[in-house]
Amino acid sequence: MQQSTLLDEIPSLDISDFTSDDNTLKAKFVQDLGAAFNNIGFVCIKNHGLTEELRLKLYDAVQAFFKQTDEIKRKYEFPELHGQRGYIGKGKEKAKGFKVADLKEFYHIGQPQPEGDMPHNIFPTETPDFEVYSLEVYKIFENTGKTLLKAIAIYLGLDENYFEDKVRNGDSILRALHYFPLDPTTVPDGAVRAAAHGDINLITLLMGASAEGLEVLRRDGKWIGITALPDQIVVNVGDMLDRLTNHHLKSTIHRVVNPPREKMNTSRYSIPFFMHPRADMDLTCLESCVDTSHPKMYVDMTAGEFLNERLIELGLKKA
DSSP, X not given: OOTTOOOSSOOEEEHHHHHSSOHHHHHHHHHHHHHHHHHTSEEEEESOSOOHHHHHHHHXXXXXXXXXXXXXXXXXXXXXXXXXSEEEOTTOOOOTTOSSOOSOEEEEEOOSSOOTTOOOOOXXXXXXXXXXXXXXXXXXXXXXXXXHHHHXXXXXXXXXXXXXXXXXTOOOEEEEEEEOOOOTTTSOTTOOSEEEEOOSSSEEEEOOOSSOOEEEEOTTSOEEEOOOOTTEEEEEEOHHHHHHTTTSSOOOOEEEOOOOXXXXXXXXXXXXXXXXXXXXXXXXOOGGGOSSSSOOOSOOOBHHHHHHHHHHHTTSSOO
């Protein structure tokens, strides 16, 4: 698949091809994953390790939390953590370059075994299942993410374990999102559930959402709707991997649009896992991704420096 091909849907791959003993299947998975990430930046993955039973249990726990009063939810909001753990209320995050906040509220679960100055997790006591199932999913997606990063490393001509020490006990975040019901007469002008944005991290793993709405911006400017099949997760390139590969692997702009008017009074729930490296990872463009046809696009910085810059842009941290 060449980059010049304009895709009408996101390619689907089976991660068990990569973990199999069949070298031909493994090599094809690596090339297909790399080609999809070079072209549109998104791929659907099956056999990812998350069972449907666990997915539904987590969604039930997430819904139970968000259905509580704002007063209860705000008990778990700590501004000094800059949105890195706990609850982040309505109107707090806006996409880079947008003046209007997204129409959402969310909850962040981070590294279960924090190191150094990493904050510890905060869990709601009113809904104990939230902690149980979010941590279980966190560990599954962290492992799946590590497997995908092995394939990405091979595609880039690096050692298969290139990312291992960079993501060990990394700054990854599991985000439980609630796009709350909307009143079409009071929605602020230009406000949407999630304005067009690129993710900050290396890769994002997204389990199936409770409703449609996710769209990806194709190179020709057309928006394509994404709906993962029940047995798939959606995986996309984040800005950190884009920087590392000098835009060879592409962080593609995406958004969550508001539902049609007749469905505006319904909630949408979504749970992405943002795979982050450790703060000290060097994001300097790989030499193999820079040549006369592809001059270096980005200034050198660490993952921690880049995250800090983006948190300020998102309005979660003061400059």
